[in-house]
Amino acid sequence: xxxxxxxxxxxxxxxxxxxxxxxxxxxxxxxxxxxxxxxxxxxxxxxxxxxxxxxxxxxxxxxxxxxxxxxxxxxxxxxxxxxxxxxxxxxxxxxxxxxxxxxxxxxxxxxxxxxxxxxxxxxxxxxxxxxxxxxxxxxxxx
Amino acid sequence: xxxxxxxxxxxxxxxxxxxxxxxxxxxxxxxxxxxxxxxxxxxxxxxxxxxxxxxxxxxxxxxxxxxxxxxxxxxxxxxxxxxxxxxxxxxxxxxxxxxxxxxxxxxxxxxxxxxxxxxxxxxxxxxxxxxxxxxxxxxxxxxxxxxxxxxxxxxxxxxxxxxxxxxxxxxxxxxxxxxxxxxxxxxxxxxxxxxxxxxxxxxxxxxxxxxxxxxxxxxxxxxxxxxxxxxxxxxxxxxxxxxxxxxxxxxxxxxxxxxxxxxxxxxxxxxxxxxxxxxxxxxxxxxxxxxxxxxxxxxxxxxxxxxxxxxxxxxxxxxxxxxxxxxxxxxxxxxxxxxxxxxxxxxxxxxxxxxxxxxxxxxxxxxxxxxxxxxxxxxxxxxxxxxxxxxxxxxxxxxxxxxxxxxxxxxxxxxxxxxxxxxxxxxxxxxxxxxxxxxxxxxxxxxxxxxxxxxxxxxxxxxxxxxxxxxxxxxxxxxxxxxxxxxxxxxxxxxxxxxxxxxxxxxxxxxxxxxxxxx
Numbered sequence: 317x318x319x320x321x322x323x324x325x326x327x328x329x330x331x332x333x334x335x336x337x338x339x340x341x342x343x344x345x346x347x348x349x350x351x352x353x354x355x356x357x358x359x360x361x362x363x364x365x366x367x368x369x370x371x372x373x374x375x376x377x378x379x380x381x382x383x384x385x386x387x388x389x390x391x392x393x394x395x396x397x398x399x400x401x402x403x404x405x406x407x408x409x410x411x412x413x414x415x416x417x418x419x420x421x422x423x424x425x426x427x428x429x430x431x432x433x434x435x436x437x438x439x440x441x442x443x444x445x446x447x448x449x450x451x452x453x454x455x456x457x458x
Numbered sequence: 459x460x461x462x463x464x465x466x467x468x469x470x471x472x473x474x475x476x477x478x479x480x481x482x483x484x485x486x487x488x489x490x491x492x493x494x495x496x497x498x499x500x501x502x503x504x505x506x507x508x509x510x511x512x513x514x515x516x517x518x519x520x521x522x523x524x525x526x527x528x529x530x531x532x533x534x535x536x537x538x539x540x541x542x543x544x545x546x547x548x549x550x551x552x553x554x555x556x557x558x559x560x561x562x563x564x565x566x567x568x569x570x571x572x573x574x575x576x577x578x579x580x581x582x583x584x585x586x587x588x589x590x591x592x593x594x595x596x597x598x599x600x601x602x603x604x605x606x607x608x609x610x611x612x613x614x615x616x617x618x619x620x621x622x623x624x625x626x627x628x629x630x631x632x633x634x635x636x637x638x639x640x641x642x643x644x645x646x647x648x649x650x651x652x653x654x655x656x657x658x659x660x661x662x663x664x665x666x667x668x669x670x671x672x673x674x675x676x677x678x679x680x681x682x683x684x685x686x687x688x689x690x691x692x693x694x695x696x697x698x699x700x701x702x703x704x705x706x707x708x709x710x711x712x713x714x715x716x717x718x719x720x721x722x723x724x725x726x727x728x729x730x731x732x733x734x735x736x737x738x739x740x741x742x743x744x745x746x747x748x749x750x751x752x753x754x755x756x757x758x759x760x761x762x763x764x765x766x767x768x769x770x771x772x773x774x775x776x777x778x779x780x781x782x783x784x785x786x787x788x789x790x791x792x793x794x795x796x797x798x799x800x801x802x803x804x805x806x807x808x809x810x811x812x813x814x815x816x817x818x819x820x821x822x823x824x825x826x827x828x829x830x831x832x833x834x835x836x837x838x839x840x841x842x843x844x845x846x847x848x849x850x851x852x853x854x855x856x857x858x859x860x861x862x863x864x865x866x867x868x869x870x871x872x873x874x875x876x877x878x879x880x881x882x883x884x885x886x887x888x889x890x891x892x893x894x895x896x897x898x899x900x901x902x903x904x905x906x907x908x909x910x911x912x913x914x915x916x917x918x919x920x921x922x923x924x925x926x927x928x929x930x931x932x933x934x935x936x937x938x939x940x941x942x943x944x945x946x947x948x949x950x951x952x953x954x955x956x957x958x959x960x961x962x963x964x965x966x967x968x969x970x971x972x973x974x975x976x977x
Contacts, residue, residue, distance in 0.1 A: 335534035335549055337621035340663050340750075343863060344870050361621060362538070386534055387552035387789075387900075394546075416788045434754045434787055435883040438874050 326354045326449030328379040329372055332361040333395060334388030341413055342383035345441065349381075352442045354449075365391065369398050372407055378449035378456075384413040393426035400427075406455035408448040412436065463823035468830070470821065476721075477826070480816050486721045486829070487817035488775045489740040494813035498526075500778035501803050502578055502744065506531025506554035507790050508901040509909050510565035513555040517570065519793060523800045527778060528570060528607070529578040532557050532587065537580070539626050539965070541958030543910055551901040553790055554580075556909045558957045559916050560593035567591075573600045577607035578744070578778075582617065582626050583635045585609055585652075585944060586960050589951035592647070596952060606649035608700055608744070612636065613656040615677045615849055619858050620659035626961065629850065631936075631968030636681060637688050639944040640695050651700045653681060654744065660858075661704035662750055664866020667715040668832055672839025673858055674701060675719065675726060676849040682731050683848075692731045696738035705771040706748040707763055710828055713819060716743070716774025718833035745776035752787045755882035760784035765802050772812050773819050779803060789900075913956070920954035928953035929963050936967035943968075 330346040332339060339361050350356045357375050359368070372380055380399075382392055389411050399407055411423060412432035420431050429448050432441055460467070480488035490496060503525050505516050517528060533554040535545040541558045542550050550556055557563055567577075572595060581587035588609055595605055611617070614632040617625060627635060636653070643652040657674035661667065678699060685695050701719070705712045724739035733739065747767035752760045761784045768781050783791030783799040791799065806812045819825040846852040853859065872878035879885040932946035932955075943964070950960050 335538050335545060336553070337617075337625065338662075339621065340866055344866055347863075347867055348870075362625075387549060390548045390552075391546060414787060414789070435880070437884075438870075 324355070326379065326446055327357070327375065327377045328354055328381055328445060328449070329357045329359065329368070329375060329377045330381045330383065331359040331363050331368055332383050332388065333363050333365060333368060333391050335362070336384070336386035336388050337361040338385040339383070341385070345381065345383065345412060348438050349442065349445060354445070365395050365398050368395060369402050369404065372399065372404055373402060377407060378452040379408045379410060379445055381445070382409065382411050384411060384415060386414070389413070389415050389419065389423065392423060392428060396427040406452050408452045410445065410448065412441070463827055465823065468823045468826035473821070477820055483724055483739070484721045485724050485739060485741065486717055487820050489720065489742060493775065493816040495816065498807065498813065499772070499776055500527040500576065501525045501800060502527040502529050502778040502780055503796065503800055504529045504531050504580070504746070504780050505796070506533070506580070508551045509556055509905050510562045512551075512901065512905070513566050514568050516793070516796070520796060520800055523797050524804050525800050527576045527578065528567075529580070529610070529780070530555065530557070530566060530587065531580045536957055537582070539958065539961035541913065541956050543913055544958055547906050547910070550906045551909070557587065557590070558913055560590050560597070560951060560954070561912070561916055563587070563590035564594045564597065567594060572598070573604035577605070578610050579607065580610045582611045583614060583632055583639065584626070584947050584960060584964050585612070585639050586947060586951060586957040588650070589948045589960070590957070592948055593952045602647045603649065605647050608651040608654050609639070610654050610702065611656070612639070612653050613677060615680070615853060616656040616659040616674070618853055619673065619862065620663040627964060628969030631964065633684055634968065635943050635964070637684050638942045640685055641688070641690065642942050642944040642948070644694060644698065651698045653698070654700045654702045655681065656702045658702050658704040658746055660862055661706065662748065663862050664869065665862045666865050667706070667708070667711055668835035669839055669861060669865060670704065671715050671719045672836040673843065673849065674703070675722060675836070676840055676843040676852070679726060679730060680849045682727075686731065692727065692733045693735035693738050696727055696731065696733050697735065697740070701741065701743035703743055703745050704748045705745050705767045705774065707751045707767055709766060709770045710825065711832070712767075712770040713773045713825065714828040714832040716745070716776070717829045718836055720775065721829070721833060722836060742777050744778045744780070745771040745774065746780040747771065747782045749782055749786055752782060752784070753880060753882050754787045755887065757784055757787060759881055760787070761798060761802070764799065765806070768802055768806055769812060772806060775817065917956070924953045925950070925955050925959070929955055929959060932960065932963050933967050936964055
C-alpha cells in the first residue's frame with residue numbers, strides 16, 4: 317500500500333534546462349530543501365525538456381524548480397506546455413535565478429507559480445515550495 | 459583577525475627573502491620590474507552579444523571608451539559545442555555572440571587591427587574560435603606570428619569542477635587536445651597564450667579564495683606534467699601559461715590571495731617542474747570582479763562593489779582586468795553600464811592614481827601577515843590534492859567538488875543568519891525599490907533568423923569536398939598519437955568547416971565528456 321499523499325514530504329525536482337551550466341544556486345537550494353525535510357531529485361545542468369518531463373512522471377514529483385542564469389528561463393513556458401501534454405498539469409513549476417523584471421509577467425502568464433530572484437531568503441523559498449506542493453497534491457487527487 | 463598588526467606579525471628583516479623586488483624572486487611584489495609604471499594592465503572587458511555585427515559595434519564602443527584589448531564571448535550554443543542551427547533559437551545570441559564560421563569571425567573583428575591588439579577568446583578545447591581567428595588572419599594576410607591573445611576557458615578541469623561535466627570532450631581526449639594545442643601555438647602562433655588556468659569558476663561556484671588558488675595551482679601542475687610527459691621542455695611552454703582569478707569584495711583577503719599565488723608559482727615551477735628560465739616563473743593573470751557579490755536589490759550599489767573589487771585586483775597586480783557592469787544581475791550589460799564598468803578602471807588609474815606605485819600595500823604588517831597566512835592555507839590545499847593523487851584524480855573522485863559545495867553552503871548560511879551582511883539583501887533593505895536598469899537588449903527574431911540563414915548560405919557556398927577531406931583528416935589525426943589534433947582543427951576551419959562540425963567530429967573520435975561524479 318502506498319503512503320497517503322498528505323503523509324509524504326513535498327517532492328521537488330531541481331533542475332536546469334537549456335545551455336547554461338552555472339549550478340551553484342540550484343545546488344544550494346537543493347541542499348537546503350533536503351535539509352528542510354523535502355524529497356529532492358537533483359538533475360544537474362543542461363537537461364532537455366523531454367527528459368525533465370519523463371523524470372517528473374517517473375518520480376511523481378509535486379514541483380519542478382528550474383534554476384536559470386543565462387536566459388534559459390525562456391524555455392520554461394515550453395516545459396510547462398510539455399508537462400500539460402504529458403498529463404502532468406498538476407505539477408507546479410517555480411523558477412529561480414537571473415530573470416529580468418520584464419520577463420516575469422510572461423513566465424507567470426505561461427503558468428509559472430513563482431519566480432525567486434537573487435537574494436530570496438531560504439525560509440521564503442521553503443514555505444512557498446511547501447504551500448505549492450500541497451496545492452499540487454490536492455489538484456492531483458481531485 | 460586581530461585589531462592591530464605590528465612588527466610582531468611581520469618582521470621587516472625578512473624583506474629580501476619574502477618580498478624582494480618586483481620582477482625578481484620571490485616575485486611577491488609583481489612579475490615585472492616596472493609593473494604598471496612600465497605598462498598599464500590591459501582593460502579587457504568581456505563582451506559578447508547578438509550577431510557578429512552587434513558584437514563588432516559593442517567592441518568599437520568599448521575600445522573607444524578606453525578598453526585596450528579584445529575579448530569574445532560566444533553564444534552558449536557555441537560554448538556547449540553546437541552550431542546555432544542545432545539548438546532552440548530562443549537561446550541564441552542572448553548571452554554571447556553567434557559565431558560559427560570564419561565569415562562570422564571576420565565580421566566580429568571588422569576594422570580591428572588583430573595584428574596589434576590582443577584577443578582573448580572564450581574558447582574551450584578544441585579551440586575552434588582560435589582556428590577561426592587564424593583563418594581570418596590568413597584572409598587578411600597577417601602572419602600568425604603577429605597574433606597575440608589567450609585561449610580563455612582552456613582549463614577543462616575548472617569546467618568539470620564547476621559544472622560537473624567534461625562538456626566538450628572526455629578527460630583523455632581533453633588532455634590530448636590541450637597538449638596538442640600548446641605544441642601547435644608554441645610553434646606557429648608564438649605570441650599566443652594557449653592556457654589560462656582558471657580559479658574564477660571555482661570561486662564563483664563557492665570555493666574560498668585559498669581553495670580557488672590552491673586548486674588552480676594543482677591544475678596547472680597537472681597540465682604542465684602532461685606537457686613534460688609529451689617531451690616538451692618546461693621552459694618552452696611555461697612562459698605562455700596564464701591564470702584567471704575572481705576578485706571578490708573581501709578586500710584584503712583577495713589581495714593576499716593574489717600575492718601569495720604569485721609567490722608560490724615560481725617555487726612550484728622550479729622545484730616541481732624543473733623550470734630554469736625566469737620567464738617561466740612569472741605568474742601572469744587576468745582578474746575579474748566577482749559577479750556573485752552583486753545584488754539585484756538596489757543595483758546601483760553594485761558600482762561601489764565593483765570599484766572595491768577592482769581596487770583589490772589592482773593591488774594584487776594582474777596583467778589584465780575585467781570589471782563587471784552593475785546590471786549583470788539582470789542580463790548581459792546594457793551599453794551605458796558597460797561604459798561605467800570601463801570607466802571604473804579609468805578612474806582608479808587616472809584620477810585616484812592607484813597604479814602609480816608598485817605593490818603599494820607591500821610591507822604593511824597586516825598585508826604581509828595575511829599573505830603569509832594565505833600562502834600557508836593554499837599550501838595545505840595543494841598538499842590535500844597531492845595526497846589524493848593530483849588534480850585529475852581528486853576531481854574524478856569528487857573531492858574538490860564536495861569541498862567547494864561545502865564552502866558555498868557555509869557562505870550561504872552566513873548570509874541567511876545575518877552574520878555576513880549584504881546591503882540591500884539582509885541589511886539596509888528598502889521596502890519598495892525601483893529596479894534601475896536599462897531595458898534588456900536581446901537580438902530580435904529577425905537578427906537570429908538572418909544569422910541562421912547566413913549559416914545555411916555559408917554551408918551551401920563552400921566546397922563540400924574540401925570540408926569533408928579536412929574533417930576526415932581531423933578524424934584521422936585524432937586516432938594517430940603522432941599527429942597534432944589542433945593542426946587538424948585549424949585546417950578544417952580554414953577549409954570551411956563550422957565550429958559545430960569540428961566539435962562533433964572530435965566528440966565521435968575522442969569521446970564526449972559525461973559526468974563522472976555528481977558530488
